[in-house]
Amino acid sequence: MTANGNRYVIAAVDYATRYTVVAAVPSHTAVAVAHFIVGKLVMVFGPARELVIALELNGEVIGVLVDLLQARQVTPVPYRPALLGLVERFHRSWKDMVAIFVSEAQDDWDHWLPCTAYAYNGAKQTSTGFSPNELMMGRKLRTPNELLRAGGVSQIGAFAEYHRKLVTRMESANAAAKQALAMDQRRRAKYYNRKERHTTEFTVGGLVWVLKPPRGQGITKLAHQWVGPATIFQSTGFDNWEVTRDDTGEHLVVHCSFLVSSRCPNESLGVVADKILAELREESDEATDDGGAMT
Incomplete structure (x- = not known):
């Protein structure tokens, strides 16, 4: 806890520009997050159309x-960190x-x-080729190095001309950033496809094993990692x-990479689990390694 009573950090990242808003809070609750969204995001940038x-x-x-913001909420699937990779990176x-x-x-x-x-x-972000502030605000932030040397001050001229130049500059930067992001996405897709572990297609009514690694104190590598069999209900x-789950009736929403056919031999399940978890660790590192060097 800090001297101001803060224990946690709430961060929001705009996935288009990588612009980040952050606040220190005393409690990690939905109410605190709601106050952060309204006070730091909505009242500054306006309501978002989609929230992750x-x-x-x-x-x-x-x-x-x-509902009040008329936004669409996207919820990440457990154990899949890639969707929140930018936040984790920050x-x-x-x-x-x-x-x-x-101190x-x-x-x-x-x-x-x-x-x-x-x-x-x-x-500067490696994926967009620009700094988040350039894409969000239309200008670069001055760095401490720039403050150490004298710099000239330029006149902005008429407001209409300043606005025209600002809009043109932001349109150009966003177009270039979209191209850079498209190239980065193709690179990541190629990397992901190269690692794809299987091409199994699941169907409603099929039987599968579900990877659910046990967590907690005292858990060892020998603990059972697969549950089921389970019946696929819907996509x-x-x-x-x-x-x-056929044994408990529990309903789960699971990413396809955590499922294997119930026909998979029991003696192979341990090897498959180790391979999946290793790939997820690599994917997590790849997903969060998306920021430029700090200056």
Whole structure:
């Protein structure tokens, strides 16, 4: 806990521009997130059309807020970190930066948090070729290095001319960023397809094993990782399937990469599980490694 009573960090990333908004809060609750969305996002940038919110924050409060904003909510599937990769990347970056300046008591990290957001939004992103602030605000942020040397001040001229140049500059930057993102997506798709472990197609009514790694204190590698068999109930889109466990009746929404046919030999399940988990660790690193170097 900091001297200001803050314990947690809430971050929001615009996936089109990579622009990041961040705040330190005393509690990690849906109400705190709702206040953050309204105060830091809606009242500054306007209502979003689509929100990707961590699974553990789903609830009545967030549901009502999403309805009021007339937005579409996208919920990541458990154990698939790629959808929240940009947010995880920022969390990793601000922790690395704050660790350099935080006091020995580690009770002032929230003081440095805005500085990390400034640096992050001013850094060139490898995927877009621009800094988030350029794409969101239409201009580069001045860095500490620039403040160390004298610089000239240019006159903006008439407001109409300034607006025309700003719009032209932002349109050009966004067009170039779209091309860079398309190239980056093709590269990632090629990387993913090269690692694709199987081409199994699942159908409604089919029987499958579900990978559900046990978690918690005292869990060993020998613990059982597969549950089921389960019956596929329906597709929920984005390669996700709703299944029902035959032994408990539990309903689960599972990504296809966590399913194998019930015809898979029992002696092969352990090898398959290890391979899937190893690929997920690589995918997580790849998904979160998307930020430019801080300056």
